[in-house]
Amino acid sequence: MNHRVEAVESDGVQPLADREFEQIRRLAHRTFGLDLKPGKEELVSARLRRLVRDGGFHTFQDYYKNVVADRTGAALLAMIDALATNHTSFLREADHFEFLRQTVVPVLARRDPVEIWCAACSTGEEVWTLAMVLNEAMPGKRIRITASDISNKALRCAERAAYPVARCQGVPPTWMSRYFVADARPATAYRVTPAIRALAAFRRINLVEPYSWQRPFPVIFCRNVMIYFDSATQEKVVAGLASQLEPGGYLFVGHAESLARVSHSLEYVKPAVYRKPDREGKWSKSS
Ligand SMILES: C[S@@+](CC[C@H](N)C(=O)[O-])C[C@H]1O[C@@H](n2cnc3c(N)ncnc32)[C@H](O)[C@@H]1O
Structure with missing residues (x-):
């Protein structure tokens, strides 16, 4: 049987046409930087189909018009939530946390409080990993992590900080007993x-719109979001992040997000770690 026809019959939504894909592609790029390359039609169709159907629309065109016309911005936020990839995990790209502990913590030791920005934090596993690593490395120190994401849904989940058991696999047992509370016996979820x-x-x-903070940060984590942006957007986002870093401050990006093809003012430290030159504009020797 023809799958496209089958899809129309089952939920009454017409297949995504090339023109509709192009409209959605442009809107996603303009509003949150997402670079939907040709070939992503199926992904867009699969991720937006429920919104099209639940909104009572029969075509992606009608759905798109509604998103653009909605002055509350709620429809656009729902579209962003559906299109964005939220995949994350505790201790993801663990060598970053080791580098933080061994090289950056000694530099931060004189700070009070220690302030870090975790940008594009998704559902929070990265934020809580940072909190636990810093708490272990600097007991008694005041730590302030400012965490952000474009998705309100992801932020609500991050703030709630309750994760199904399967998502906590890989968290060291000592951390599980020290930093998590089970919801039941046996546990179905753990809360930080x-x-x-x-x-x-x-x-x-x-990250693709203007923002500002009262003070620059000594450390910014912004991992696994720029991979979804084109080079021009990456360049703009990195410039924004660099402007929010203290001289000598560190920027951590995802390992799949080399900044090699992006023009920027930061020093390469090691894979996926960059540093802003110090106040005299000098590069650091090492770390
Ligand atoms: C794959 S997750 C990365 C989560 C975490 N940083 C990590 O490395 O595990 C990407 C996150 O970026 C967010 N995002 C996408 N576009 C964004 C934008 N323009 N500004 C801020 N956050 C964005 C998504 O909502 C999603 O939560």
């Missing part, structure tokens, strides 16, 4: 303890 939750505050930030 209030003491760790108190170390982070959340804010919605779209």
